[in-house]
Amino acid sequence: AQKVTQAQTEISVVEKEDVTLDCVYETRDTTYYLFWYKQPPSGELVFLIRRNSFDEQNEISGRYSWNFQKSTSSFNFTITASQVVDSAVYFCALSEPSGGANSKLTFGKGITLSVRP
């Protein structure tokens, strides 16, 4: 069975600090996708990034960067120069075949990030 572990439950930083959110996954599939979603207090899950299992190239998008390492089954997310608006719950997710047209997502328990002014 697939599993996503987000060992950190809550992180609190002061604005402008850098913060890294950890994600470790387990899967027997050779082809899979990893995701990060952001969930602000409103509840809607906002898609941030998708990575497939064949692409270990790290990515930077503005203040966000992602480090994917298959050797350690990790897909970590770093926010540089954090801002108060970054305060939210962040979920790492892994896709697995659902038997349907699309894969289903297996989510970790989420990391609550609080950025203080």
Place this chain on the structure above:
Amino acid sequence: ETGVTQSPTHLIKTRGQQVTLRCSSQSGHNTVSWYQQALGQGPQFIFQYYREEENGRGNFPPRFSGLQFPNYSSELNVNALELDDSALYLCASSLPAEETQYFGPGTRLLVL
């Protein structure tokens, strides 16, 4: 481009009642997935609909059922509500063979 919408936003029911939640997919997306998110937890996959048929199901009992309509919108029905059904119910839409799912704002259900 219209995103995923869900209704109602909040709902209060009593144990044993039935509830219907609604979802309109993002424009052009013909696959809809439903997730249940209990407080403090990550979302759990309930089922997925494609071409108006259930096409993949998670570990949820048969009293959780759904429909998809020709315009790709979807309903989640829950019969014989239990207290543990209190949760945020999220709908996500996607294109077939497109791995990224886009989520709506959710419906918060409270069962008393």
